[in-house]
Amino acid sequence: MSPRVGVADERRAQIMQAALACFTRKGYNNTTMDDIAAESGLSKGTLYWYFKSKDDLFAAAITSSVADWGAKAIATLEQYPTAPGKLRVLARRMMDLCKELEGFFGLFLEFWASSPRREEAGKLWVDLLVQYKDIVVEIIEEGIRNGEFKPTDAEQLVWAIMAAYDGLAAYVMFMPNLNLEQVSQVFIETLLHGLATNGSEQ
Amino acid sequence: MSPRVGVADERRAQIMQAALACFTRKGYNNTTMDDIAAESGLSKGTLYWYFKSKDDLFAAAITSSVADWGAKAIATLEQYPTAPGKLRVLARRMMDLCKELEGFFGLFLEFWASSPRREEAGKLWVDLLVQYKDIVVEIIEEGIRNGEFKPTDAEQLVWAIMAAYDGLAAYVMFMPNLNLEQVSQVFIETLLHGLATNGSEQ
């Protein structure tokens, strides 16, 4: 009776995927709804059947994509017992993210800057950032409680760490030669060393 | 003939300043040439007399503005003898920059993402970044040579540090509550601690 159950979800996914491909390839402003229609193999009208506007489609696409990744990252962390171990893994995952999501940070910034209603547009990103920040803060504070790390204002530090990775994700867009793995490793090891309680090396 | 030169430069400066004001206020895409004409008190035609295109005007405006700052930063550093001291000062200057230049990183990213010829547009930023990177790398390597810092791949680390500050500059645009000073301080102290040779604290 309903062989078409989920057609709507499928279509939405199909459209968001096409949109993401176009957006990352050409940027938000340079991507036209026609581009997305062509990429998805659907008509422009259909795009508007599933999404209210270009803005709406963008937000949906970027959110779902980032959310997917977030879930995976958290799951992975569970298995690592020590705080430094967790941070190292997280760092590696973030590098992957930079490649997988290819410049989402820049993409979002473009969207945000171009949006006449920046306030609103910004919330989208703030929500995601805060969510991840909290996860990392918890790891560090746990490390502090365990005596692995020395007392530190974790919240502030995490903002800087996240900003570093977002910034690198952006850098790599126009500096493809940047060796993200090395950068990330040197960075995270320096930080871990800086966080370490004296005499303890992990 | 030569007195005219002054007029032309003045006009260019006048236009770039107006452009910068508009761009930072409304973003690259949302700023129209009409906006800039109105802000500068000149006519649209005049804008095109001094600048080839909107792209061109943007590049000129952002470059001159950032270059100004670069010179100042370097001059300041001279006076501080130790590497950690220099880094601390630099960090403080970078925070100021975030406020002064109000989200130039985001602005540039938007411009880059929106530009059909990204390659070209990216060069603008890469040049600036490399320039600053070299300065900071030199400081750190000096510290290593002095025995203040332990051996580290300075180049890689500096990319991460710069990315962090650029990222924070972007974050603060849509999270005005972010306390940049604290973030910067915790961040830089952790890094300095991580760089420090054992037993030595600065």
Next chain:
Amino acid sequence: MSPRVGVADERRAQIMQAALACFTRKGYNNTTMDDIAAESGLSKGTLYWYFKSKDDLFAAAITSSVADWGAKAIATLEQYPTAPGKLRVLARRMMDLCKELEGFFGLFLEFWASSPRREEAGKLWVDLLVQYKDIVVEIIEEGIRNGEFKPTDAEQLVWAIMAAYDGLAAYVMFMPNLNLEQVSQVFIETLLHGLATNGSEQ
């Protein structure tokens, strides 16, 4: 087979009613087939099963509605013996119509003006107008034959009278304060006085 007929007619009526509600509320162009689907509680596809096009649905809806009223009006007239009496009643009925049908004249005019095939669209209205005109002409000519009215070119006069009521129906749409009852009464009494044979007042 025959029991189905009832269902079909019911559906048609249901749709026309919903259509009329939307059209009078928002005008012809501003009413979408989606609006009508929502108002009728049916799907858009169903609308097209019963009506060939938006044009078609409009014509059907407006015609059936006006036709209903026409029948009633004629029936009422029978009971009044004198020509002036009939005209007075007709005037009162026309005022009611203005309210009941809320600006059908304007609605039709919009439809007609928007229709790429005006010729065709116009016929719809001409047919209705001629039909009513003939009724009123007959009343006046009867009055003339009876000696109640002085000889007059009834046909021409009736066009003006009908135009007046249609025009008022339109006026009242954007001048809701217009007191239709008073306007109608002063108008009709002046006309009746103008038509009256000397010495006779009704």
Next chain:
Amino acid sequence: MSPRVGVADERRAQIMQAALACFTRKGYNNTTMDDIAAESGLSKGTLYWYFKSKDDLFAAAITSSVADWGAKAIATLEQYPTAPGKLRVLARRMMDLCKELEGFFGLFLEFWASSPRREEAGKLWVDLLVQYKDIVVEIIEEGIRNGEFKPTDAEQLVWAIMAAYDGLAAYVMFMPNLNLEQVSQVFIETLLHGLATNGSEQ
């Protein structure tokens, strides 16, 4: 120095004229900005240089056109001494208007009905109507004061008269055979007779 003084006004007039031609030919909704651009020999962009929107252009065009006529009509009236004489002239002028302005009433109704902001759109017409109404009311009340007409609620009567002419102007659009002159004459004479004080014929 300014051979181009008045270029703006000239262009505006040129555009409004072209717009009016298109609007009366094809209706408001069926006229595209491309049509007007083609008709005026200008580019679409230029249309928007002089007028904020299609609505705006429509309002400007219709207002200026009707206003032109109004001035002429009033001037003509001065020369006729008696109230009936004035009304007869006015009637004749109104007939001319119907032809000259070819269905402005219908055009406006379409515009009004199609406008999402009807309130606002309606004001345009109300203002014009009230203006003319006052002129005619004044004529009739003068006639009453002179003893030419019997006491009557002039205001109400005039609304009906104006509605009749507007309605006729609309009728004639889809009934080109309607003999406006005769209709108008029979109508106005009947009204004048109805208004006349007993024993006086004009």
Next chain:
DNA sequence: TATGAATGAGGTTTCATTCAT
């Protein structure tokens, strides 16, 4: 019969750029 997803032509508007003066 009935649904609602899918279509795509076409509309209004914006805006970077040019050019006559």
Next chain:
DNA sequence: TATGAATGAAACCTCATTCAT
């Protein structure tokens, strides 16, 4: 030099209509 009128390509979005179930 400077102006501002003029251009026109292109973008987003709507909506009457169709069609596979």
